[in-house]
Amino acid sequence: MIDFGNPLHVVAYAVMAAGLLFDLVGCLGLVRLPDIYNRLQAGTKCVTLGTFLILLGVLIRFGFGAMGIKALLCLWFIAMTSPTAAHAIARAAHRAGFPLWKGSVMDRYADREKGVTS
Amino acid sequence: MTKALSAFVFCLLVWFAVTWSFDLAGIAVGVVLAAVIAYSLRDVELEEVPLLLMPHRLFWALAYIPVLFLYVVRANVDVAWRVLHPALPIRPGIVKARTSLKTPGARVLLANSITLTPGTLSVDVDGDMLYVHRIYVPEDDPDGATERSLERFEGFLRRIFE
Numbered sequence: 505m506i507d508f509g510n511p512l513h514v515v516a517y518a519v520m521a522a523g524l525l526f527d528l529v530g531c532l533g534l535v536r537l538p539d540i541y542n543r544l545q546a547g548t549k550c551v552t553l554g555t556f557l558i559l560l561g562v563l564i565r566f567g568f569g570a571m572g573i574k575a576l577l578c579l580w581f582i583a584m585t586s587p588t589a590a591h592a593i594a595r596a597a598h599r600a601g602f603p604l605w606k607g608s609v610m611d612r613y614a615d616r617e618k619g620v621t622s
Numbered sequence: 623m624t625k626a627l628s629a630f631v632f633c634l635l636v637w638f639a640v641t642w643s644f645d646l647a648g649i650a651v652g653v654v655l656a657a658v659i660a661y662s663l664r665d666v667e668l669e670e671v672p673l674l675l676m677p678h679r680l681f682w683a684l685a686y687i688p689v690l691f692l693y694v695v696r697a698n699v700d701v702a703w704r705v706l707h708p709a710l711p712i713r714p715g716i717v718k719a720r721t722s723l724k725t726p727g728a729r730v731l732l733a734n735s736i737t738l739t740p741g742t743l744s745v746d747v748d749g750d751m752l753y754v755h756r757i758y759v760p761e762d763d764p765d766g767a768t769e770r771s772l773e774r775f776e777g778f779l780r781r782i783f784e
Binding site for chain 1: 636639640642694695697701702704705710712714715716717733734735736737738741743744745746755757
């Protein structure tokens, strides 16, 4: 599969490997971080870039053909939908009363709901 | 009518890009699907889309992509470092920041850009106030520091949308 004599293949698979690494860190973050908001941080950042890099690797490997164009479109969809979904989950969690982790230092959003202005 | 027609053409282009099949069946299904989507979107207002096709706005939109990508990579290295660090160095909280952007499209992109970049996650937008969850809240002036870190995106988004 991997043709090490072809620099394009080496770059493509290196990019995919980096993507896998970020996906792995994102999963570790889901386990290690304390509350839903921090976990979303790991979920949106590491997993978005990880998946981004894997698709970018596919684009480099296969070029602008049937496969590459699909990868490019998936890149676009992920870039637009992943942060939107994270925002929706964070907002819904906060409105449903999920507390921030006890080590959190401030919550301006709760202040707003209580009517505190500063 | 022009709006429905441009929606139809756009959907058809996306269809061909995704399926990459140009035989009669593929084209027929694409035309029918694009027509259905264009028809069902006839009442949706997309007043910002024609604006984006102006060349200088398009230029700034394209210039924004590598800049954003750079910040996304930096954000990832930062979050990855915090996740892998044995002591888990986080100091989370929700701050609020005022944005100077006026149009809805620009605010949506700003909120999404925030979510993708260093330790910040947009929780809600209320008028010109953004509520942002940060994985590491700075010691002094957390709201102001967040506002200053928004400025690097606002410059681009203002040129694209306003």
